[in-house]
Amino acid sequence: xxxxxxxxxxxxxxxxxxxxxxxxxxxxxxxxxxxxxxxxxxxxxxxxxxxxxxxxxxxxxxxxxxxxxxxxxxxxxxxxxxxxxxxxxxxxxxxxxxxxxxxxxxxxxxxxxxxxxxxxxxxxxxxxxxxxxxxxxxxxxxxxxxxxxxxxxxxxxxxxxxxxxxxxxxxxxxxxxxxxxxxxxxxxxxxxxxxxxxxxxxxxxxxxxxxxxxxxxxxxxxxxxxxxxxxxxxxxxxxxxxxxxxxxxxxxxxxxxxxxxxxxxxxxxxxxxxxxxxxxxxxxxxxxxxxxxxxxxxxxxxxxxxxxxxxxxxxxxxxxxx
Amino acid sequence: xxxxxxxxxxxxxxxxxxxxxxxxxxxxxxxxxxxxxxxxxxxxxxxxxxxxxxxxxxxxxxxxxxxxxxxxxxxxxxxxxxxxxxxxxxxxxxxxxxxxxxxxxxxxxxxxxxxxxxxxxxxxxxxxxxxxxxxxxxxxxxxxxxxxxxxxxxxxxxxxxxxxxxxxxxxxxxxxxxxxxxxxxxxxxxxxxxxxxxxxxxxxxxxxxxxxxxxxxxxxxxxx
Numbered sequence: 212x213x214x215x216x217x218x219x220x221x222x223x224x225x226x227x228x229x230x231x232x233x234x235x236x237x238x239x240x241x242x243x244x245x246x247x248x249x250x251x252x253x254x255x256x257x258x259x260x261x262x263x264x265x266x267x268x269x270x271x272x273x274x275x276x277x278x279x280x281x282x283x284x285x286x287x288x289x290x291x292x293x294x295x296x297x298x299x300x301x302x303x304x305x306x307x308x309x310x311x312x313x314x315x316x317x318x319x320x321x322x323x324x325x326x327x328x329x330x331x332x333x334x335x336x337x338x339x340x341x342x343x344x345x346x347x348x349x350x351x352x353x354x355x356x357x358x359x360x361x362x363x364x365x366x367x368x369x370x371x372x373x374x375x376x377x378x379x380x381x382x383x384x385x386x387x388x389x390x391x392x393x394x395x396x397x398x399x400x401x402x403x404x405x406x407x408x409x410x411x412x413x414x415x416x417x418x419x420x421x422x423x424x425x426x427x428x429x430x431x432x433x434x435x436x437x438x439x440x441x442x443x444x445x446x447x448x449x450x451x452x453x454x455x456x457x458x459x460x461x462x463x464x465x466x467x468x469x470x471x472x473x474x475x476x477x478x479x480x481x482x483x484x485x486x487x488x489x490x491x492x493x494x495x496x497x498x499x500x501x502x503x504x505x506x507x508x509x510x511x512x513x514x515x516x517x518x519x520x521x522x523x524x525x526x527x528x529x530x531x532x533x
Numbered sequence: 534x535x536x537x538x539x540x541x542x543x544x545x546x547x548x549x550x551x552x553x554x555x556x557x558x559x560x561x562x563x564x565x566x567x568x569x570x571x572x573x574x575x576x577x578x579x580x581x582x583x584x585x586x587x588x589x590x591x592x593x594x595x596x597x598x599x600x601x602x603x604x605x606x607x608x609x610x611x612x613x614x615x616x617x618x619x620x621x622x623x624x625x626x627x628x629x630x631x632x633x634x635x636x637x638x639x640x641x642x643x644x645x646x647x648x649x650x651x652x653x654x655x656x657x658x659x660x661x662x663x664x665x666x667x668x669x670x671x672x673x674x675x676x677x678x679x680x681x682x683x684x685x686x687x688x689x690x691x692x693x694x695x696x697x698x699x700x701x702x703x704x705x706x707x708x709x710x711x712x713x714x715x716x717x718x719x720x721x722x723x724x725x726x727x728x729x730x731x732x733x734x735x736x737x738x739x740x741x742x743x744x745x746x747x748x749x750x751x752x753x754x755x756x757x
Contacts, residue, residue: 230593233584234569235742236672236716337736347676347717349736397542398552443556444673444680446584446591448548469586469673477545480596502601505546509596 212277212328213363219271219315221423224332224351225464227260229340233468239449240342240350243423243463243487244323246383246512247285251327253520254282254304255372261331262341262351264363266324268490270315271357278309279369281328284378286321286385286488290314306374321385321488330366345423345465376523381515383481385488390498392479393452394505401439401473402454409433410452410459410475411497418458419491423465426486428458428495435473444469450478450486461486479505481512539568539612541605544591548581549601549608551590557682557710561588562670566746571615578607585746586671587680629666630748632714632731633755634705636662640728641705647690647724659754661688662726667712669748677716677734679744684712696722703728705752712752716742727752 215222225248228241242248242265249259264271270288282304283290290299294311301324307313315324334341334351343351352361365371395407410433418427433454446469447453451462453472461478462470463486478486479500489495500508544550551568555561562585569585572578572592581593594604636659637644648655667681684707692708697720700706704715706723715721716733729752733743744750 231582232676233582233591233593234672235676235740236674236678237676338741344676344736346719347734347736349676354736394543394545397544398550441556443587444671445550445586445589446544446548446673448545448591448593450545467674468584469591469671477548480546502543502546506596506600509546513597 212275212279212365212369213273213313214276215271215357215359215361215363216274216312217272218357218359218361219266220269221267222271222357223265223343223345224262224334224341225265225343226262226331226341228464229338229342229344229350231339233446236468237338237347238344238465238468240340240344241464242323242325244285244325244484246484246516247323247325247488249516250284250302250378250382251282251325252331253516253523254284254376254378255280255327255329257327257329257331259516259520261327261366262334263328263332264326264357266315266326268318268322270317270324272315273313273363275307275309275311275313277369278307279329279365280304280306280372280374281313281326282372282376283324283326285324287319288315288321288324289317289319290324291316302378304372304374304376318490322490323487328363328365329369329371333364333366378523379519381519382512383484385485387485390496391482391486392500392505392508393476393497394479394502395476395499396474399473399475401436401442402475403434403436406433406454407475407499411499415459415495415497417489417491417493417495421491423463425453425460425462425466426489427460430458433459433475439473442471442473444471447474448477450480450483452476452478463487479508481505481508539564541608541612543601543605546601547596548591548593549604551592551608551612553588553590555588557587557670559668562746565590565671567615568612571611572608575607575611578611579604584673586673628749629751630744631751631753632705632729634663634727634729634752635756636727636754641726643693643724644726647688647707647726650690651688653687658688658726661685662707662712663752663754667750669744669746669750671746672742672744675715675717675719676736677742677744679713679733679742681712681750683710690724692722693724696720700725701728703730703733705729
């Protein structure tokens with residue numbers, strides 16, 4: 212359906228993840244922002260965790276080889292069809308015409324956009340998932356990020372979707388400025404007294420060294436307790452806030468399965484999409500919540516996704532012109 | 534004397550952590566693997582794939598299925614019914630997994646430094662590292678990365694102050710009581726003393742990881 216002309220900064224095929232092999236050291240992988248992955252897929256009546264293209268910051272240029280329907284969700288990376296002077300707003304499905312190009316010329320808001328094709332992107336499943344594991348070099352397209360010349364094929368026929376659908380407002384909003392909900396660690400081994408309070412009191416800046424492994428934060432020094440050096444590795448999950456000597460890191464989808472650094476807490480699942488959309492230079496603040504509060508937020512978000520998907524209506528062509 | 538029971542604590546909103554305690558200890562680790570096996574056997578439970586480590590098991594669960602209290606209750610029941618840890622078979626001479634290693638030089642850029650730190654020689658460090666039998670405690674961090682212990686006290690060396698951003702696949706490192714092989718190109722802070730051609734991870738192989746928990750490993754020096 213597409214041929215890659217320019218791969219962009221980092222574009223990978225990702226689905227709902229690969230959680231079945233954590234005990235072999237295989238990261239969960241999958242979309243960093245699973246909410247937006249689901250939105251892009253549901254706009255095309257795909258399963259919410261179908262393989263899509265995760266596009267980071269500065270997007271690719273894709274040549275449209277077959278006329279078809281796509282959906283875009285997540286960050287606004289300036290998607291457009293230059294030949295037609297047509298902007299492709301996120302949170303909606305669009306028709307694309309053979310002979311034109313799909314271009315993402317840079318982030319306007321957010322960090323990661325998701326491009327869905329009808330039925331999903333056709334790639335082989337490795338260890339039960341289509342996701343690209345960059346560290347292990349498997350999954351997705353040959354275990355790597357997109358390159359010029361790669362072909363992106365739809366699982367269903369390219370036109371098996373409805374253009375002009377628009378996702379209504381609702382769900383995690385990376386621009387709302389609300390503090391990120393953090394569940395404090397129940398076993399703060401290695402944390403100096405007052406470390407959690409210092410994390411919550413501070414304002415944090417997302418570092419340029421952030422990637423799919425984790426979001427690195429710049430801010431005040433958080434000192435570890437002396438016993439931090441003696442911690443042995445234990446399992447961790449995406450959302451875990453670790454405190455290595457260089458400053459806090461919030462693990463994302465490609466984060467390690469175990470870690471030996473002190474753990475300050477774990478970001479509420481419902482807020483992980485917002486963390487994944489925070490661009491380098493963005494400010495993050497934290498607020499502590501209980502497990503029960505975080506689970507209530509997650510249940511609400513899951514119910515919202517189902518509800519919107521259920522009443523998703525065809526709203527007609529609405530593409531705005533540049 | 535009775536041992537204190539395992540502690541179950543929440544780890545975020547979609548996982549529990551079973552803390553057995555003990556650090557790098559064979560008994561604790563056997564209990565961790567027995568616990569993980571019991572969780573995998575509870576097929577009707579809300580569990581994801583459990584992650585056993587040295588002295589703990591991370592247990593993902595689906596919070597849309599159960600809340601944290603119900604998950605902890607069910608997990609406590611699973612733990613109570615877990616069998617005693619399986620004793621590994623006695624490993625007879627020759628039944629070890631042997632990993633050939635080229636020590637030193639470009640393959641092991643930290644060998645001389647490690648030797649100097651212990652007032653020793655590279656040859657002695659090689660003899661000590663390759664003279665021991667290591668047990669695979671758990672896998673984690675990267676696909677196929679296996680945590681092996683224990684490194685003999687004479688060559689126990691802390692992590693490097695500044696981790697390398699790119700460690701070549703097959704590099705053999707040591708860190709504290711641990712040793713292991715970097716299965717893929719990745720960042721790493723362990724001191725690198727050698728390199729192997731053995732393939733620790735191949736996603737297309739069944740099983741993809743060369744080593745499994747409980748296995749015993751020897752490193753065999755080979756010429757450059």
